[in-house]
Amino acid sequence: MSSAALAYSLILYCRPGFENECAAEASALAGRRGISGFAKTTPQSGYVHYVLHDAVNWLDLAEALPFNDWVFPRQRVIGVGRIDDLPERDRVTPIADAVAELGLRVGRVWGETADTNDAKELSGFIRRFSPHLEKALTRQGSLKPRHDDWPTLHLFFRSASSVDIGLTLPHDASPWPMGIARLRMPRAAPSRSTLKLAEAFMALMSREEQQSTLRAGLKAVDLGAAPGGWTLQFAERGLHVTAVDNGPIADSVLDTGMVEHVRADGFAWRPQRRVEWMVCDMVEQPSRVAQLVADWVATGRCQRSIFNLKLPMKKRWEEIERCRKLIDQRMRLHDDKYVLRMKHLYHDREEITAYLARV
Numbered sequence: 001m002s003s004a005a006l007a008y009s010l011i012l013y014c015r016p017g018f019e020n021e022c023a024a025e026a027s028a029l030a031g032r033r034g035i036s037g038f039a040k041t042t043p044q045s046g047y048v049h050y051v052l053h054d055a056v057n058w059l060d061l062a063e064a065l066p067f068n069d070w071v072f073p074r075q076r077v078i079g080v081g082r083i084d085d086l087p088e089r090d091r092v093t094p095i096a097d098a099v100a101e102l103g104l105r106v107g108r109v110w111g112e113t114a115d116t117n118d119a120k121e122l123s124g125f126i127r128r129f130s131p132h133l134e135k136a137l138t139r140q141g142s143l144k145p146r147h148d149d150w151p152t153l154h155l156f157f158r159s160a161s162s163v164d165i166g167l168t169l170p171h172d173a174s175p176w177p178m179g180i181a182r183l184r185m186p187r188a189a190p191s192r193s194t195l196k197l198a199e200a201f202m203a204l205m206s207r208e209e210q211q212s213t214l215r216a217g218l219k220a221v222d223l224g225a226a227p228g229g230w231t232l233q234f235a236e237r238g239l240h241v242t243a244v245d246n247g248p249i250a251d252s253v254l255d256t257g258m259v260e261h262v263r264a265d266g267f268a269w270r271p272q273r274r275v276e277w278m279v280c281d282m283v284e285q286p287s288r289v290a291q292l293v294a295d296w297v298a299t300g301r302c303q304r305s306i307f308n309l310k311l312p313m314k315k316r317w318e319e320i321e322r323c324r325k326l327i328d329q330r331m332r333l334h335d336d337k338y339v340l341r342m343k344h345l346y347h348d349r350e351e352i353t354a355y356l357a358r359v
């Protein structure tokens, strides 16, 4: 394992247009953990570079700022090196040499770029060059495929001649290259937002949490369900769903036979019995949704919830902090232990998705 490498920066991949939010979050989280540095942003670049004032052991930095704590970064890579003058004719040798010099031993290599049209033009060359690099790294003993718990080597190309060298640990990172969840649309899905809930399960919950709570026979409530993309995610896993919305639910979703459609106001409707899940995709003020969800979980109406928080145009990070505080206050009233995870998912646009559960 690459335990001795020094970290100089964090490379935070985000949705283009959200660099300022990502930078505000980096400054807040780093400040809270006593890590001193500064954020470098370029508008619409799809990433933020948070540069440390003092280099630290990369594993210590990863532990101080775990991936689950972050909202806006799709991936949080610990930067351990950078090459700015890659020659066009042979990019493999300088990268392999740098990896050897840093003493890195990794289980996989991901060649990545930002999620912008400009950067994506590099993806063709990355695809072509990656097998050659992997061969060179394997030959020199830096890469040991099938070592699943070893770090991932991230090569983040800013241009064809400039690359950041970074690391993550597989259990403390997005499982997807570039942090982008590429998921297949279920055939019966009436809306693309079905993919948001599918991504949320994978991004916000551990595999064990998913296995124990997305089981046939359990009950779920979907507030603001129409046309039924989120409802379908539960129905196809064999959960019984109460879909609350004044709007129509698609026939393809009702045809699963697992769905009861209730025409009612999602803010007023309550279940007669406790349910495992409540999800909420109603487009409303974030603080109102946060209070509703915290109320359901704190009073035990549901065990867990996934919900969207629509972001305001400005001060988005501050709004997230406000919602977090509201939820914390409500949960503390009952002295409840809980987990709250929030992410700006790949399938999110002007909103974030959160998971709240009693533990």
Ligand SMILES: C[S@@+](CC[C@H](N)C(=O)[O-])C[C@H]1O[C@@H](n2cnc3c(N)ncnc32)[C@H](O)[C@@H]1O
Pocket (backbone or CB within 6 Å): 190, 191, 193, 194, 223, 224, 225, 226, 227, 228, 229, 230, 231, 244, 245, 246, 247, 264, 265, 266, 267, 281, 282, 283
């Ligand atoms: C973004 S859509 C939900 C999409 C859905 N998650 C899907 O995957 O198909 C928001 C829905 O919330 C519903 N809605 C908004 N306010 C509501 C309320 N107070 N009570 C019930 N439904 C509400 C709207 O009718 C709309 O169908």
